[in-house]
Amino acid sequence: MSQPLPYLREQTAGQPNYLHPDYRSTVKRSPSQPLLVIPHTLSEVTGPVYGHSRIGPLDADLTRQHEGEPLGERIVVSGRVLDENGRPVPNTLVEVWQCNAAGRYIHARDQHPAPLDPNFTGAGRVVTDENGEYRFITIKPGAYPWKNHHNAWRPAHIHFSLLGPSFITRLVTQMYFPGDPLFAFDPIFNSVTDPKAAARMISRFDMESTVPEWALGYKFDIVLRGREATPMED
Amino acid sequence: MAETPSPKSPIPSAETLYVQTPSQTVGPFFHYALPYEAGPYLASERTEGEHITIEGRVTDGDGRPVDDALIEIWQANAHGRYNHPEDDQDKPLDEDFGGFGRVPTDEQGMYRFYTVKPGAVPGLHNEMQAPHINICILARGVLKRMATRLYFADEAEMNRVDPVLNLVPEERRSTLIAERLEGSTVYRLDISLQGENETVFFHI
Numbered sequence: 001m002s003q004p005l006p007y008l009r010e011q012t013a014g015q016p017n018y019l020h021p022d023y024r025s026t027v028k029r030s031p032s033q034p035l036l037v038i039p040h041t042l043s044e045v046t047g048p049v050y051g052h053s054r055i056g057p058l059d060a061d062l063t064r065q066h067e068g069e070p071l072g073e074r075i076v077v078s079g080r081v082l083d084e085n086g087r088p089v090p091n092t093l094v095e096v097w098q099c100n101a102a103g104r105y106i107h108a109r110d111q112h113p114a115p116l117d118p119n120f121t122g123a124g125r126v127v128t129d130e131n132g133e134y135r136f137i138t139i140k141p142g143a144y145p146w147k148n149h150h151n152a153w154r155p156a157h158i159h160f161s162l163l164g165p166s167f168i169t170r171l172v173t174q175m176y177f178p179g180d181p182l183f184a185f186d187p188i189f190n191s192v193t194d195p196k197a198a199a200r201m202i203s204r205f206d207m208e209s210t211v212p213e214w215a216l217g218y219k220f221d222i223v224l225r226g227r228e229a230t231p232m233e234d
Numbered sequence: 235m236a237e238t239p240s241p242k243s244p245i246p247s248a249e250t251l252y253v254q255t256p257s258q259t260v261g262p263f264f265h266y267a268l269p270y271e272a273g274p275y276l277a278s279e280r281t282e283g284e285h286i287t288i289e290g291r292v293t294d295g296d297g298r299p300v301d302d303a304l305i306e307i308w309q310a311n312a313h314g315r316y317n318h319p320e321d322d323q324d325k326p327l328d329e330d331f332g333g334f335g336r337v338p339t340d341e342q343g344m345y346r347f348y349t350v351k352p353g354a355v356p357g358l359h360n361e362m363q364a365p366h367i368n369i370c371i372l373a374r375g376v377l378k379r380m381a382t383r384l385y386f387a388d389e390a391e392m393n394r395v396d397p398v399l400n401l402v403p404e405e406r407r408s409t410l411i412a413e414r415l416e417g418s419t420v421y422r423l424d425i426s427l428q429g430e431n432e433t434v435f436f437h438i
Contacts, residue, residue, distance in 0.1 A: 004358075007438075011253050011254065014254065014256055015256055016257060016258070018376070018377060018378060018380075023259075023377070025259075026376075026377060028294040028296055028375070028428060029294050029376055029427050030376075030377075031428055031433075032428050032432060033406075035435050035436055035437035036401055036434055037437045038398050038401060038436045038437070039358050039397070040438065041363065041397075042316060042320070042321055042355050043310075043366065043368050043383075046308070046318035046321055047318065048332065048333070084253060084254060095268060096267070097264060097267030099263075105266075107265060109262055109263065110263060121266065122267075123266055159258075159263075166318075167308050167438070168438050170379050171255065171257060171379070172260045173258045191377050192258075197256050198256065200255055201255065201258065223252055223253060223254050223255045224255075
């Protein structure tokens with residue numbers, strides 16, 4: 001058995017702390033003890049590998065999962081999944097979920113007074129291709145209120161969940177839209193205190209992937225954890 | 235038709251830096267997107283090994299159940315081999331076992347998986363690790379994935395020399411060790427996100 005090639009340790013400066021008191025739910029849900037650094041064994045460098053077979057053809061198009069078309073601004077969200085060595089991460093599962101154009105999730109716990117859209121669920125899945133690329137068609141999510149503090153509103157966002165090639169690479173994040181006026185007020189966005197790091201959660205408008213007469217394009221590249229060193233290739 | 239005009243001023247492109255994208259909370263609204271029907275069922279009737287259930291309650295710093303967490307597990311098969319290209323051990327794979335599970339906690343904060351007891355896998359430098367299951371916890375109010383492990387109380391011999399358990403201060407080791415409920419095949423491991431009996435979480 002060869003030794004597993006370790007991953008780079010997490011660059012904590014670009015990541016949120018578990019405790020971010022402005023986001024109230026972290027106060028009782030963040031560990032009080034420091035994390036224990038453990039070695040990268042076979043248990044950490046392996047992880048669930050998904051095949052294409054579980055993904056249906058409509059999973060990547062959130063506008064075609066019902067009889068009619070959802071209301072709102074149709075958009076194309078695409079990008080690349082890379083590792084910290086800049087190499088594409090192919091064949092990895094990307095799952096997304098979001099509220100509708102009015103800012104309402106189909107979830108039972110979202111009871112804010114905005115309409116549900118019978119033609120929009122807001123969940124999608126896709127597997128990256130050999131170049132690490134993915135593409136979704138959806139509608140632009142709305143902003144919505146939450147109860148974290150008085151007059152609290154979440155900037156428009158799409159939730160992203162990625163598995164990557166190992167247990168280490170698991171990442172859940174949120175994609176934001178450029179120029180959102182709510183950034184300055186949102187404790188979840190601002191839990192990433194380094195502005196350069198926070199900027200990496202913001203998609204960019206992209207004319208290349210904009211489809212004429214049909215939908216605006218937004219690009220969102222995602223970087224997963226990478227290896228310490230490049231393995232020797234024969 | 236006219237060409238698309240060039241942008242009037244250069245659009246600043248995000249700095250290309252290959253650093254992990256910042257993590258964000260999974261939030262309270264993932265239930266219609268991430269859980270899937272087979273999520274709690276890792277083992278089928280044909281899966282080799284001892285069929286077990288693992289379960290436990292997730293609680294917060296006030297001891298209240300966390301009813302909106304998502305628990306994921308990743309484990310080796312009964313022979314101690316991971317179903318992954320990087321595990322090149324000379325042990326059999328089980329075509330009826332993937333090793334990944336995912337389940338949301340219920341209203342009481344409980345999670346439950348139906349699986350098989352994993353075999354032992356090597357650590358670094360060919361030392362053996364005690365059988366264990368890797369756990370990932372996501373929840374509203376949890377800004378980054380939390381990672382921990384489940385060990386088995388009835389593997390005391392191996393637990394005593396496990397290289398990861400030995401990094402854990404002795405008084406906290408019990409937070410990682412699931413007890414087998416008497417006369418059953420159920421192992422229980424509660425997960426405390428904070429406070430008394432706080433689970434040991436890993437930096438991986």
